[in-house]
Amino acid sequence: MRSRVAAAGSGMFFALAPGTVAGVVPWALTGWEAGAAPLPSRVAGALLVAAGAAVLLHAFARFVGEGLGTPAPVAPTTHLVVGGLYRYVRNPMYLAVVTTILGQALVLGRPILFPYAALIAATTATFVRLYEEPTLRARFGAEYDAYREAVPGWWPRFR
Structure with missing residues (x-):
């Protein structure tokens, strides 16, 4: 039951936060109208958008399955999320949102x-x-301190 509630809450937060930051605002700024962009730029941008979206979905799923909660501050996890991509970098969600926006700029x-x-x-x-x-x-507490010591915040470690 807890995971169903976490999944529903995470879905709503996904639509609200990343949906606004990486969807509504870029649309408001561009109208999704393409300017002149060379093909290699558009291909690179499409890859960045796809990677950003995949990382976001993975991160949200980790919050539901591993953390038994949501990324939303009003409904936090009951367990610290340290698996999946969180083994390599502490902030994959934020990096994914920025990556998605950069990809949109290129596309x-x-x-x-x-x-x-x-x-x-x-x-x-x-x-x-x-x-x-x-x-x-x-x-x-100490669990987060150990995690913070072992995993970089912004530049992924791949070992």
């Missing part, structure tokens, strides 16, 4: 999305530093 040939991606990166890094890390430390 559409719309440079306005580059500063928007930078804004989202700065905003999420600030959120992580000022809210998320202290909250996780308070909630999970």
Whole structure:
């Protein structure tokens, strides 16, 4: 039962947060109208969008299955999520959202999305530093400290 509630909550949060940041706002900025972009740029962008979407789906699934909760601060996990892609980097969701926006910029040939991606990166890094890390430390204590020590926050380690 807990996993069903977590899945429903995660689905709603997925539509609300990443759906807005990587969907509604880029649409509002571009109307999904493509500018001039060379084919290699569009192909690279499509690969980034696909990778970002796959990472987002994987991360949300980890929160449901492993954490028994959601990524939303109002319905947090009961367990610290450290498996899957979280073994390599602590913030795959935020990286995936920025990657998706960068991919959209390349696919559409719309440079306005580059500063928007930078804004989202700065905003999420600030959120992580000022809210998320202290909250996780308070909630999970030594378990989070050990995880934070072992896994980098922003640049994946592949060993």
